[in-house]
Amino acid sequence: MSELPPCPKCKSEYSYEMGALLVCPECAHEWSTSDDVTEVARVIKDSAGNVLTDGDDVTIIKDMKVKGSSNTLKVGTKVRNIRLADAPGDHDIEAKVDGFGPMNLKSSIVRKA
Numbered sequence: 001m002s003e004l005p006p007c008p009k010c011k012s013e014y015s016y017e018m019g020a021l022l023v024c025p026e027c028a029h030e031w032s033t034s035d036d037v038t039e040v041a042r043v044i045k046d047s048a049g050n051v052l053t054d055g056d057d058v059t060i061i062k063d064m065k066v067k068g069s070s071n072t073l074k075v076g077t078k079v080r081n082i083r084l085a086d087a088p089g090d091h092d093i094e095a096k097v098d099g100f101g102p103m104n105l106k107s108s109i110v111r112k113a
């Protein structure tokens, strides 16, 4: 197992990884190590298994209801210039979508254009 840094808040050594974050089970503190580490080895792939990188263009492959909007993100919508997000969970892409504005997308519902 890789050695994780102790919790910066309570010094607990039981921190564990959750996505791009480290989590402390004792004080529930969450933090990111990406500021300290030059390159976070995190590979985000699209639905077809292509590795995505910042600046890629992707196409939506699944209709998606958008929170806070009555519109649905439709299959075939092109999303330009994506940014890989550091967010926990599976909404791992940030992008500006025409008609919707900035939002987080799941890599599992896009395909590299």
Ligand SMILES: [Zn+2]
Pocket: 007, 008, 009, 010, 011, 012, 024, 025, 026, 027, 028, 029
């Ligand atoms: Zn802690």
